[in-house]
Amino acid sequence: MNSPDLPIRAEFVYDPAALELGYTGQTLYVNVETGAVEARPVTEEMKRTFVGGRGFDLWLLWQAVHDATRWSDPENEIVISSGPCGGITQYPGSGKSIAATISPLTDIVIDSNAGGHFGPYLKFAGWDALELQGNATEEVIVLINGASGRVQLLAAPPDCPTDTHALGHWLNARFAESENERELLSFVTAGKGSEHSYMGCLNFSLYDRKRRDLRYKQAGRGGIGTVLRHKRIKALVVRARPFKGDSNQPADIDQLKATGAEMHREIARWDPVQNRMRSRGTAYLVQTMDDYDLLPVMNFQYGQHPDTPQINGDVWEQRYTQNLPDGCWYGCTVACAHAVDNYEVRTGPYAGTQVIVDGPEYETVAGVGSNCGIFDPDTILEINFYCDTYGIDTISFGTSLAFVMECYEAGILDRTMTGGLDLTFGNSAAALDLLHQIAQGEGFGLLFGKGVRKMKAHFAEHFGAEPAFLEDIGMEAKGLEYSEYLTKESLAQQGGYGLTNKGAQHDEAWLIFMDQINNQIPSFEDKAEALHYFPMWRTWFSLCGFCKLPWNDVVDPKNAEAEEPAKIPHHVENYVEIFSGVTGREVTADDLISMSESVYNFQRVFNLRLGKGRREHDAIPYRSAGPVTEAEYHSRQARYDRQLKEWLGLDPEAMGVDEKLAAHRAYRMEQYEKLIDAVYARRGWSADGIPSPETLRRLGIDYPEVLAVVKAQLPE
Amino acid sequence: MITINQRDELPWQAGMTVQEILDTMSYTFPRVIVSIDGVVVPHDKYAVTPVPDDADVRVIHLMAGG
Ligand code: SF4
Numbered sequence: 132m133n134s135p136d137l138p139i140r141a142e143f144v145y146d147p148a149a150l151e152l153g154y155t156g157q158t159l160y161v162n163v164e165t166g167a168v169e170a171r172p173v174t175e176e177m178k179r180t181f182v183g184g185r186g187f188d189l190w191l192l193w194q195a196v197h198d199a200t201r202w203s204d205p206e207n208e209i210v211i212s213s214g215p216c217g218g219i220t221q222y223p224g225s226g227k228s229i230a231a232t233i234s235p236l237t238d239i240v241i242d243s244n245a246g247g248h249f250g251p252y253l254k255f256a257g258w259d260a261l262e263l264q265g266n267a268t269e270e271v272i273v274l275i276n277g278a279s280g281r282v283q284l285l286a287a288p289p290d291c292p293t294d295t296h297a298l299g300h301w302l303n304a305r306f307a308e309s310e311n312e313r314e315l316l317s318f319v320t321a322g323k324g325s326e327h328s329y330m331g332c333l334n335f336s337l338y339d340r341k342r343r344d345l346r347y348k349q350a351g352r353g354g355i356g357t358v359l360r361h362k363r364i365k366a367l368v369v370r371a372r373p374f375k376g377d378s379n380q381p382a383d384i385d386q387l388k389a390t391g392a393e394m395h396r397e398i399a400r401w402d403p404v405q406n407r408m409r410s411r412g413t414a415y416l417v418q419t420m421d422d423y424d425l426l427p428v429m430n431f432q433y434g435q436h437p438d439t440p441q442i443n444g445d446v447w448e449q450r451y452t453q454n455l456p457d458g459c460w461y462g463c464t465v466a467c468a469h470a471v472d473n474y475e476v477r478t479g480p481y482a483g484t485q486v487i488v489d490g491p492e493y494e495t496v497a498g499v500g501s502n503c504g505i506f507d508p509d510t511i512l513e514i515n516f517y518c519d520t521y522g523i524d525t526i527s528f529g530t531s532l533a534f535v536m537e538c539y540e541a542g543i544l545d546r547t548m549t550g551g552l553d554l555t556f557g558n559s560a561a562a563l564d565l566l567h568q569i570a571q572g573e574g575f576g577l578l579f580g581k582g583v584r585k586m587k588a589h590f591a592e593h594f595g596a597e598p599a600f601l602e603d604i605g606m607e608a609k610g611l612e613y614s615e616y617l618t619k620e621s622l623a624q625q626g627g628y629g630l631t632n633k634g635a636q637h638d639e640a641w642l643i644f645m646d647q648i649n650n651q652i653p654s655f656e657d658k659a660e661a662l663h664y665f666p667m668w669r670t671w672f673s674l675c676g677f678c679k680l681p682w683n684d685v686v687d688p689k690n691a692e693a694e695e696p697a698k699i700p701h702h703v704e705n706y707v708e709i710f711s712g713v714t715g716r717e718v719t720a721d722d723l724i725s726m727s728e729s730v731y732n733f734q735r736v737f738n739l740r741l742g743k744g745r746r747e748h749d750a751i752p753y754r755s756a757g758p759v760t761e762a763e764y765h766s767r768q769a770r771y772d773r774q775l776k777e778w779l780g781l782d783p784e785a786m787g788v789d790e791k792l793a794a795h796r797a798y799r800m801e802q803y804e805k806l807i808d809a810v811y812a813r814r815g816w817s818a819d820g821i822p823s824p825e826t827l828r829r830l831g832i833d834y835p836e837v838l839a840v841v842k843a844q845l846p847e
Numbered sequence: 848m849i850t851i852n853q854r855d856e857l858p859w860q861a862g863m864t865v866q867e868i869l870d871t872m873s874y875t876f877p878r879v880i881v882s883i884d885g886v887v888v889p890h891d892k893y894a895v896t897p898v899p900d901d902a903d904v905r906v907i908h909l910m911a912g913g
Contacts, residue, residue, distance in 0.1 A: 405877045406911070416911060422875045644876075644908035650852040651907065683910045690909070691880040691887045697910060 226460020
C-alpha cells in the first residue's frame with residue numbers, strides 16, 4: 132500500500148486479530164478530536180445479546196453519549212459494524228455494513244445499512260466495529276490498515292476534494308499502488324451537500340474490477356453523512372488483508388456452501404421469470420406500484436400517473452449496463468446493484484464529465500421522479516448522481532422536494548420565498564438548481580436541506596402558512612422523511628412507518644400487499660402480530676450483515692405450499708443454517724426473532740433516554756392515512772364513497788366533500804390509534820409505548836441503566 | 848359470483864380462467880400464489896385453469912419492497 136505522505140496526527144499499532152466464528156473479538160475506537168485510538172474487547176455478553184451490526188452500533192453508542200447529547204455534540208459517535216455473517220461469500224447478500232448515530236433530522240438514533248466493501252473489509256482488517264467520536268479541528272482522514280496493523284489519523288490537505296466521486300479518485304491515487312491494491316481498499320465518504328444539510332448520506336465504496344472504477348452504495352437515511360462532515364472527517368479508508376471465502380473462520384464451511392448453492396440455483400431458476408432483479412434491479416417495482424395505485428405521485432397525493440411507463444423498469448433495463456456482475460458484495464447472485472455507465476453530466480460543477488451513476492433504485496426513481504411529477508429519466512439520473520456525490524439522501528431529498536412543490540402549487544410558497552425558484556411539480560431545472568444550492572449552502576437550498584419537519588416550522592412562523600395543513604401534507608414521522616410508498620389504504624403499513632424506532636422508513640415492515648391486496652391480516656390483532664414479527668425479522672438482517680432482498684425478492688414457487696408463505700419459511704431456514712454455520716451457535720427460527728427483539732427494545736429505550744420514544748412520537752401525518760384535499764378525494768371518489776357506506780353507514784350522496792373528508796379523517800385516525808394499542812400490547816409495551824420492566828427482563832436487557840430509563844417514564 | 852381474497856367480488860362467467868381473473872383485477876405482480884377453494888394452482892397453469900362459480904379465490908402477493 133502506498134504511504135500517502137500526509138501529516139500523521141495520531142497513530143496506533145495493533146495486531147490484526149484473526150477472525151473466529153465470524154468475529155475478530157475487538158472493536159476500534161477513534162477520537163478524531165483528541166487523537167485517542169483504542170482497541171476494545173468484544174465480550175461474550177455483547178455477542179449473545181447484541182449479536183453484531185446494528186446491535187453493536189447501539190450498544191457502543193449507548194456507552195458513548197449522554198441523555199442530552201445531540202447530533203452535533205463531540206460525544207456523539209458514528210458507529211459502523213457488519214455483523215458475524217458479514218463478509219461470507221457463499222450466501223447471497225452477505226456484505227452489508229450498518230451505520231448508526233444520533234440523527235440531525237430526528238434527534239434520536241438512526242441506523243442505516245449499505246452495500247459496498249467497507250464493513251467486511253473492516254473485519255478483514257481486524258475489527259468487528261468502528262466507533263468515531265469527537266469533532267476534529269481540521270479536515271482528517273482515518274486510515275485503518277489491516278496489512279500493516281496501523282490506524283492513522285491523517286490531516287487532509289487543502290487539495291483533497293469533498294464530493295464523493297472526485298474524492299474517491301483522489302484516495303485511490305494516494306493510497307493504492309496497483310489494481311490489486313484497489314480491490315483491497317474501501318472508503319466511506321460524504322460530500323458538500325452533507326456539510327450544508329441535515330440529510331447527508333454516507334457513500335460506501337467498492338472497487339469494480341470489470342469497470343476498473345469505484346462504485347458507491349449509500350447508507351442514506353437520517354443524516355449520518357451530515358455527522359461525518361460535522362466531525363470534519365473527509366474519508367474513512369480501510370485496507371483489508373487478502374481474504375478468501377472462509378476468512379470468517381466459520382464453524383461449518385460445508386454447511387455454508389450447501390445452503391448457498393441451493394439458494395444460487397433458486398435465484399438462477401426463478402429471478403428471470405419473477406422480478407428480474409438481475410437485469411432491472413429494484414426499479415422493477417415502479418410499474419408494479421403504479422399498477423396497484425401505490426406509487427407516490429405529487430407528494431403522495433395520488434398512486435398512479437399516465438407517464439409512469441417513461442420511468443418504469445423496462446426503461447432502466449435499457450439504461451443500465453447489462454451482463455456485469457452487479458453484486459454489492461462478492462457472491463451475491465441477485466446482483467441487483469446496477470449502474471448507468473458513461474453518463475454525461477449536464478449541470479452544475481461537473482457538467483461535461485462522464486460518470487458512473489449507481490442506480491437509480493426504486494426509491495430514487497419514485498422519490499425524485501413520480502413523487503415530484505418528474506418523469507424524465509435523464510433528470511432522475513442527474514439528481515441521482517449529484518445526490519450521491521454531494522452526499523445527500525435521495526429519499527429525503529425527493530420527499531422534501533415533493534413537499535415544497537405542493538406548498539408552491541398551494542400558494543404557501545412563491546418565488547420571493549424560494550429565491551426565484553419556480554417549484555411547480557415536474558420542474559426538473561428547478562429541482563437541480565435546488566440540489567446545487569444545498570451543496571453550496573446558499574439560497575432556499577439551505578432551508579430546504581434541513582428537511583420537512585424544520586421547513587414546516589419555518590413556513591408556519593415566517594410565511595404565514597396554516598400549521599395544520601403543513602402537518603397533514605409534510606410527509607415525515609419522527610423527523611425522518613417518508614420513503615416512497617402510498618399507505619392510505621393499508622392501516623398496517625401506516626403502522627409500518629409510524630411505529631418504527633427510527634422514523635418513516637419501510638425497512639422494518641413492508642406490509643402493503645399482505646394487508647391491502649391480500650387481506651391476510653384483517654383484524655387489529657393480525658396487524659399487530661405482523662407489526663411484531665416482521666420488524667423483528669428484518670432487524671435480524673441488520674444484526675448479522677445481511678441484505679434483506681434475497682429473503683423475499685426471489686422465491687421458489689414451492690413456497691406456496693408453506694403454512695405461512697409470507698414469511699418464506701424455506702429462506703428463514705437458510706438463515707438459521709447460515710448463522711449456525713458461521714457462529715457455531717445452534718439456533719432455531721424463533722431464536723432469531725428473540726435476538727432481534729432484544730436489540731429492538733433496546734433501541735426503543737434509547738429513544739426514551741434521548742427524550743423521545745413515547746406514543747406522541749409515533750404519530751403520522753394524516754396524508755399517510757387518508758385524503759387531505761378535495762382533489763385527492765375526487766381522484767378516488769368511488770372508493771371513498773363506498774367506504775363511507777360500508778364502514779360508517781353514511782350516505783355519500785347526501786354529503787358535501789368537506790363532510791366526507793371529515794368523516795374519513797375521524798374514522799381513519801381512530802383506526803390508527805386502535806392499531807397503536809394493539810401493537811404496543813403485542814410488543815409488551817405500556818399504553819404510552821414504553822417497554823415494561825418484565826419485557827426487558829424477558830429479553831435479557833434489564834441492565835440497571837436501561838431499567839432506570841424505563842422506570843423513570845412509567846407511572847408509580 | 849367469485850370472491851377474491853375474502854373481500855372483492857367478481858361476476859362469474861362460464862370458462863373463466865385464473866389468468867382472466869388476474870387480468871381483470873390488474874394483478875400484474877409476478878410472484879403470486881393463487882388458490883381456488885383452498886387448492887393451490889401451479890403458476891404455469893393459470894391460463895388453462897377454469898374457476899367455478901362461487902369459488903373462493905385467494906391471490907396472495909408475496910412481499911416486495913426495499
Ligand atoms: S441483493 Fe442487491 S442490494 Fe442486496 S447484496 Fe445483492 S446486489 Fe446488493
